[in-house]
Amino acid sequence: MQYNTSELTEEQRIFQDMMTDFADEVLAPMVDEAEETGNTPLELFTKMAEMGFLCPRYPEDLGGGGADKLTECIMIEQVCRVDAGFCGAIVAHSGLGTMPIFLHGSDEQKEKYLIPAIQGKKIAAFGLTEPNVGSDAASIQTRAVRDGDEYVINGTKMFITNATICDYVIVAAYTQPDKRGLGINLFLVDKGTPGFTVSKKLDKVGNHAAETGELVFEDCRVPAENLIGGKECGGFQQLESTLISGRITYGARCLGTAQSAYDLTVEYAKQRVQFGKPIIKFQNTSFKLAEMATYIDVMRTYVWRVARLYEAGANVKKESSMVKLFCAELLQNITNAGMQIHGGYGYMMEYPIQRHWRDGRLYTVTEGTSEVQRIVISKECGF
Numbered sequence: 006m007q008y009n010t011s012e013l014t015e016e017q018r019i020f021q022d023m024m025t026d027f028a029d030e031v032l033a034p035m036v037d038e039a040e041e042t043g044n045t046p047l048e049l050f051t052k053m054a055e056m057g058f059l060c061p062r063y064p065e066d067l068g069g070g071g072a073d074k075l076t077e078c079i080m081i082e083q084v085c086r087v088d089a090g091f092c093g094a095i096v097a098h099s100g101l102g103t104m105p106i107f108l109h110g111s112d113e114q115k116e117k118y119l120i121p122a123i124q125g126k127k128i129a130a131f132g133l134t135e136p137n138v139g140s141d142a143a144s145i146q147t148r149a150v151r152d153g154d155e156y157v158i159n160g161t162k163m164f165i166t167n168a169t170i171c172d173y174v175i176v177a178a179y180t181q182p183d184k185r186g187l188g189i190n191l192f193l194v195d196k197g198t199p200g201f202t203v204s205k206k207l208d209k210v211g212n213h214a215a216e217t218g219e220l221v222f223e224d225c226r227v228p229a230e231n232l233i234g235g236k237e238c239g240g241f242q243q244l245e246s247t248l249i250s251g252r253i254t255y256g257a258r259c260l261g262t263a264q265s266a267y268d269l270t271v272e273y274a275k276q277r278v279q280f281g282k283p284i285i286k287f288q289n290t291s292f293k294l295a296e297m298a299t300y301i302d303v304m305r306t307y308v309w310r311v312a313r314l315y316e317a318g319a320n321v322k323k324e325s326s327m328v329k330l331f332c333a334e335l336l337q338n339i340t341n342a343g344m345q346i347h348g349g350y351g352y353m354m355e356y357p358i359q360r361h362w363r364d365g366r367l368y369t370v371t372e373g374t375s376e377v378q379r380i381v382i383s384k385e386c387g388f
């Protein structure tokens with residue numbers, strides 16, 4: 006299946022073809038077991054890396070694909086079309102878990118963490134959220150106190166994607182708590198560092214193939230050179246560019262789930278016969294499907310537009326939040342409609358539409374809830 010190919014460059018078209026085939030032939034066979042066991046298959050990372058699909062945007066001299074933002078969106082959409090959990094694990098790695106190092110890390114940090122992560126040899130996680138702090142990120146309670154050549158980290162991080170499988174985690178902690186927001190820094194913490202434990206693997210409604218956990222830091226000592234950016238304060242600012250990029254990517258994630266829900270629903274509606282004809286022949290059904298197709302086209306158009314603006318260097322703080330808000334909210338209509346058209350069978354676990362409905366429910370919550378996006382957009386609009 007090809008999507009809006011006429012809007013792509015030759016290179017992007019070739020990538021879309023390769024990525025679509027890879028998702029269907031290599032990733033799809035791994036989905037059932039991962040969804041059933043709730044374990045992320047580690048070969049997801051290595052197989053993606055072998056093809057250059059894991060972190061396509063990083064420069065080639067670091068082992069990346071040197072691709073543009075739109076190409077990354079194509080990658081994300083195709084992974085998510087096959088499985089949202091896989092996509093969650095991948096974006097936690099290729100976005101939040103690596104981008105701060107790429108943008109602000111030292112050469113040594115790039116050598117030790119970023120390059121192996123791009124190669125799929127190290128798995129990354131990113132820890133900002135805490136049991137008592139989510140949207141109000143400036144109120145995090147994790148602290149990092151300088152002691153000689155080390156920082157001592159104390160705190161708990163909640164809902165962390167890849168927590169249970171990561172080789173390192175980027176942890177947000179206050180070095181100077183009196184400076185609200187500004188006093189936050191990002192630290193690299195290796196798996197196995199004394200005082201760093203994965204205290205819980207969390208049971209989720211959906212996205213089962215991405216592992217989520219709680220991380221605890223108790224007098225966890227890391228070398229001072231593990232501070233990203235090299236000097237205290239400014240971790241929040243370091244995050245901003247990562248978040249803007251991530252919100253565009255998030256639109257592509259919504260798109261993958263939406264496309265799959267639509268494809269499944271069309272197939273079902275063609276086969277399901279009631280009152281002597283396939284239900285797709287009822288205008289109510291075809292109108293719903295027509296709406297779904299429209300929403301998906303508008304979503305893809307908007308994600309790609311903002312990806313191009315971002316690539317051109319425009320300030321897309323407002324637009325990236327619009328992408329995330331619009332796509333995540335619209336997706337709820339699409340997966341709901343898909344469930345309705347599937348009737349009772351849709352509610353049965355053996356029909357995959359329910360997985361997209363469950364998985365997509367997450368999207369109005371993570372990487373900034375829809376309400377947080379509305380706050381950002383309001384501010385950017387000057388309200």
Ligand SMILES: Cc1cc2nc3c(=O)[nH]c(=O)nc-3n(C[C@H](O)[C@H](O)[C@H](O)COP(=O)(O)OP(=O)(O)OC[C@H]3O[C@@H](n4cnc5c(N)ncnc54)[C@H](O)[C@@H]3O)c2cc1C
Pocket residue numbers: 097131132133134137138139140141163164165166167209212217367370371372373374375376377
């Ligand atoms: C599966 C999963 C994976 C995740 N992965 C990661 C990860 O890898 N790393 C990480 O750091 N975090 C991760 N998170 C955390 C996620 O980013 C947070 O759940 C999210 O930011 C919301 O925070 P919260 O859950 O504490 O909700 P809260 O902030 O408590 O919000 C609860 C509700 O109140 C609303 N609300 C809050 N403040 C306002 C306001 N000012 N105005 C209006 N409404 C408001 C919210 O929009 C929401 O509807 C993950 C979460 C999940 C569920």
